[in-house]
Amino acid sequence: MDSGIGxxxxxxxxxxxxxxxxxIYYADTLNFPYGSKSREEVQELACQAADWLLDRGAKIIVVACNTASSAALATLRNRFSAPFVGMVPAIKPxxxxxxxxxxxxxxxxxTVQGQVLADLVAQFATGVDVFTRECPLLAELVEQGEVKSSRVHTLLHQYLDPLIAQGIDYLVLGCTHYSFLRPAIEEIVGPKVSVVDAALPVARQVQRVLTERDLLSARQKPGSLTCHATGDSRGFLEMARRLCPGLCPKGATV
Structure with a gap:
């Protein structure tokens, strides 16, 4: 589940x-973006998404949204018995x-103003200077399929140049939408700055949880991907095919 395509x-x-x-991928495009909403609003929307997914037989739910994970993960775990895996910025590595x-x-x-990030920094970044930047509009542009435009490039420079000036050598992508901007980001920060996100570690955690609970599929054939968008379903699928052509081929369902 996420607020959109990220x-x-x-x-x-x-x-x-x-x-x-x-x-089953739940994209709450009707209420996108989550980043500017109150904590209470995000919690309610996340619970609605979880209800929808559990009604359709989900055995584990990945909150694939940093904002929703920060605001609602504890609420989801308290309200539902199913396992949840959330996104947290990769501060530790x-x-x-x-x-x-x-x-x-x-x-x-x-995410920047949330307690989860503050706790991660306090727990794992002792002796490390962590510089954060809120990035208005970036997720919105990705949602519209803009990952290479001059407008995106200008915004990235606006957000990244001050961090580069601080002398960072690691940049954490704290929003799943930003993964689609990784090539542009890496071009701007240069080879001396390593760019990290949490997508692969989260996938590994999902695999661990399913293995521990003996819930992994034993089938040999490939599984299916079904996308549900609360807003414009056709537009969402079109954008998904553009950004993830291998994952969302022409025959993908929504």
Whole structure:
């Protein structure tokens, strides 16, 4: 589940690790973006999404949205008995690997100002300077399919240049939408800055939880991907095919 198309970057990793699993992707495009909403609003929307997915037989739910994970993961775990795996910015690996002692984080307002990020920094970034930047409009542009436009490039420079000036050598992508901007981001920050996100670690955690609970699919054939968008379903699928052509081929359902 995610507020839009960003979580498909996580679905790609889950599908690569567990290709026989059926995946139902809930994109709350009607209420996108979550980053500017109140904590209470995000909690309510996340619970609605979880209800919808559980009604359709979900055995585990991945909250593939940093904002929703920050605001609602504890609420979801308290309200539902199903296992939930959330997105958290990759502060731990970045802080462990940094050589300069300076790590940058780009994310939505909800994530930057949320308690989860503050707790991660306090727990894993002792002795490390962590510089955060709220990035208005970035997720919105990705949602519209803009990943290479001059407008995106200008915004990225606006958000990244101050972090580069601080001397960071690791940049954490704190929003799943930003994974689709990774090539442009890496071009701007240059080879001396490592760019990390949490998509693959989250997919591995999903695999661990399913294995521990003996819930992994034993089928040999590939699983299916079904997408549900609360807003414009046709537009969502068209954008998904553009950004994830291998994951969402022409025959994908929505």
């Amino acid at each position: 979580g498909l970057s996580v679905v790609e990793q889950v599908n690569a690790l567990m290709p026989s699993e059926d995946i 970045a802080s462990a690997a940094t050589r300069s002692g300076k790590v940058g984080v780009i994310a939505t307002k909800g």
